[in-house]
Amino acid sequence: MSASPTGKTVRPRLSIIGVFYNMAREAPRTLYSLSAGYQRGVSEGDYEVIAVDNGSNPPLDRAVSESLGGNFRHIRIDDGPPSPAAAINRGVAASLSPTVGILIDGARMSTPGVVQMALACLDRFDRPVVGTVGFHLGPDIQTRSPAQGYCQAEEDALLERSGWRRNGYRLFDISALGGSSRGAWLGRLAESNLLFLPRAMFDELEGYDERFDLPGGGLVNLDFYRRASDLKGSTLITLLGEATFHQIHGGTMANRPAAQIPDEMARYREQYRRIRGEDFRQSSRLPLLVGYPRREAMPWIRRASATLLNDWEYEAARSKAGGQASQPVSAPPSPELKPGDENYRAYVGRVEHYDLISALQFSLLGLLGLRESHYLLDVGCGSLRGGRLFIPYLQPSRYFGIEPNRWLVEEGINQEIGRDLVALKRPQFAYNDDFDLGVFHTDFDFILAQSIFSHTGPPLLRQCLRSAGRVLKQDGLLVATFVEREEDLIVGDEWVYPGLNHFSWSTIVAACSEAGLCCRKLDWPHTLQTWFVAAKDVQRIEAIAALGVDTVPDEVILTGHRFAMRKAGRPPNFYRNQRRGK
Incomplete structure (x- = not known):
C-alpha cells in the first residue's frame, strides 16, 4: 500500500x-x-x-x-x-x-x-x-x-x-x-x-x-x-x-x-x-x-x-448451401464440370482423375517409406483427395492438412470419410493461404504438395519451400509436383487458379537450395505434372533408389510426354516405360 x-x-x-x-x-x-x-x-x-x-x-x-x-x-x-x-x-x-x-x-x-x-x-x-x-x-x-x-x-x-x-x-x-x-x-x-x-x-x-x-x-x-x-x-x-x-x-x-x-x-x-x-x-x-x-x-x-475473412467466407458458403455438401459422392460427376467449378471434386482438378490422383499420392508415399506412425503434412489438402486414404492409414493425430478453402475440407469430410473417422483419427486442419507451414507447431516426416507449385508464382514457391524447410525433420521428405517446361512460363506472381504456372527444373533446384534443401525429379506417373522429392540431406534422397522409385535425369522434361499420353487417351505411365515404348 x-x-x-x-x-x-x-x-x-x-x-x-x-x-x-x-x-x-x-x-x-x-x-x-x-x-x-x-x-x-x-x-x-x-x-x-x-x-x-x-x-x-x-x-x-x-x-x-x-x-x-x-x-x-x-x-x-x-x-x-x-x-x-x-x-x-x-x-x-x-x-x-x-x-x-x-x-x-x-x-x-x-x-x-x-x-x-x-x-x-x-x-x-x-x-x-x-x-x-x-x-x-x-x-x-x-x-x-x-x-x-x-x-x-x-x-x-x-x-x-x-x-x-x-x-x-x-x-x-x-x-x-x-x-x-x-x-x-x-x-x-x-x-x-x-x-x-x-x-x-x-x-x-x-x-x-x-x-x-x-x-x-x-x-x-x-x-x-x-x-x-x-x-x-x-x-x-x-x-x-x-x-x-x-x-x-x-x-x-x-x-x-x-x-x-x-x-x-x-x-x-x-x-x-x-x-x-x-x-x-x-x-x-x-x-x-x-x-x-x-x-x-x-x-x-x-x-x-x-x-478472419477466410473464416467468414467459409461460413457464408455453408449458409448458402444450407449447411449441406454441394454434390454427394454417390452422384455421377457431371460431364460439364470443369477444374475450378464449385463442386468439391471438380474444384481440385478433373473429376475423372480424382480417384487416380488419390492412388498415385498414397502409393508413392508408401514406397518412399511412409508408415502409420509418421507425421504427414498435406499442403493444399483440398477436399481430401489424398487425405481420404492417408487419414484411415495413419495413427490418430498424425495427419495435418492446410487448405485456404475451408468448405472443401468440410465437403471432403462429409462425403469421403465421415465424422466418425474424424473422431477416431483426429486429423488436424488449418485454413490459411500464407504458406505458414508452422501453424501446427509440429515437425514432419513427410510433407506432400501435390499440384501446389503448378499454381504458385515464384515468390510463393520460394516462401512455401522455406517454410517447408523449417518444419521438415532432418530425415524427412518433401514430395511435390510442378508443371515442367524448358523455361519458366509465369502467368501470375501470386496464386493462379485454375490457370497454371510452368517452371524449369533449374528454377525448382534454385528455390530448394535457397530453402536449404536438395532435390531430385522422380519417375512416377501423373496425368500432367512432374514429381520431385526434396530433403535436407542428399543421402536421404539417394537412399530412395533402394525403395523402388527411380529418379529422372535433369535434362528430361516430362510434361510433353504426359500431354501426349493424355491427348491419346492413355493412362499415366512411368517414364522408363514410355522410353521403351510400353
Whole structure:
C-alpha cells in the first residue's frame, strides 16, 4: 500500500500475480516489463506486482523484484507443486486490490501499455474479463525455432538489438504469433497469458482449479479463460495492440520439441475430460476490442484480417448451401464440370482423375517409406483427395492438412470419410493461404504438395519451400509436383487458379537450395505434372533408389510426354516405360 498526500493508506487499484519457476534469466526482463519505469501512463501507486516463486531451485532472488519499485512483492513457496495453479491462488489470496491480473508463465514479457489499458477496462466496464494476445520471441514458434538454431544466447542478442527497453512495441518486430492466438486480436483466444478481472469474479470461479496437477498445469489456463469468458453478465475484452512475449527457457509446453506436442496434448485433453466430463472447447464469444492499432502491430493485424475473412467466407458458403455438401459422392460427376467449378471434386482438378490422383499420392508415399506412425503434412489438402486414404492409414493425430478453402475440407469430410473417422483419427486442419507451414507447431516426416507449385508464382514457391524447410525433420521428405517446361512460363506472381504456372527444373533446384534443401525429379506417373522429392540431406534422397522409385535425369522434361499420353487417351505411365515404348 502507498500513502496519500493526507497520510492515509491507499490500496492499489490492481494486483498482478506472476508465477516463476527456475527463471533466473527470464524473470528480470518479465518483471521489468511490468514496472512503472517501463509501463506508460501509470505510477507505482496504481498497482502492485506479486512475484510468486513456485519452488525454484535455486530460489529466485527476491532482490530482482524488490529493486524495481515499492509496488513489488515477493512470495516464496518451498517445494511448489509442478502445476502453477496453487501458486496463482496463493498470490491472489495475498493481493490487496479489488482487481487482479494473472501472469501464469513468468517467462512472458509485456508491451508497455498493457497495465494502463487494463485499468481503463477494469474501471469502465461491467464484469470485465480482459485478455491479451500471446507471441513467442524469435523467428518462429519456440517448439520449432530451436531446431533452426534459436537459443537463449541468440534471444539475448536479439532483444539487445531490438531496443525494447526504450520502446516495448518493438517486440512485435522480433516475434511469432502463438498458436493459441491464431486470429491475433481479431479472433477468439484459446487462452490469455496475462488476464485481468475483478477479484470478486476470480472468487466466483473459485480460482484456478488445482486438480489440473500436470507439470505446467496442462489445460488449466485454457480452462480458467473459458470459464471466465462464459461467466453470466461478463464483458469479454481483448487489448488491441498489446501482447505478451514468451522467452525461451525450456518450459513444459512452449519449448517442448514439436514432435512431442501431439502426445503431450493428448495427456492434457484426457485430464481435462476426467475433470470436466467433456472435451475442451473454446468459448464461442467474440471479444470486444479496446486499445490502439499500434504501428508495430499492423503486420499482425493484417494477417489476422486475412484469417478472419477466410473464416467468414467459409461460413457464408455453408449458409448458402444450407449447411449441406454441394454434390454427394454417390452422384455421377457431371460431364460439364470443369477444374475450378464449385463442386468439391471438380474444384481440385478433373473429376475423372480424382480417384487416380488419390492412388498415385498414397502409393508413392508408401514406397518412399511412409508408415502409420509418421507425421504427414498435406499442403493444399483440398477436399481430401489424398487425405481420404492417408487419414484411415495413419495413427490418430498424425495427419495435418492446410487448405485456404475451408468448405472443401468440410465437403471432403462429409462425403469421403465421415465424422466418425474424424473422431477416431483426429486429423488436424488449418485454413490459411500464407504458406505458414508452422501453424501446427509440429515437425514432419513427410510433407506432400501435390499440384501446389503448378499454381504458385515464384515468390510463393520460394516462401512455401522455406517454410517447408523449417518444419521438415532432418530425415524427412518433401514430395511435390510442378508443371515442367524448358523455361519458366509465369502467368501470375501470386496464386493462379485454375490457370497454371510452368517452371524449369533449374528454377525448382534454385528455390530448394535457397530453402536449404536438395532435390531430385522422380519417375512416377501423373496425368500432367512432374514429381520431385526434396530433403535436407542428399543421402536421404539417394537412399530412395533402394525403395523402388527411380529418379529422372535433369535434362528430361516430362510434361510433353504426359500431354501426349493424355491427348491419346492413355493412362499415366512411368517414364522408363514410355522410353521403351510400353
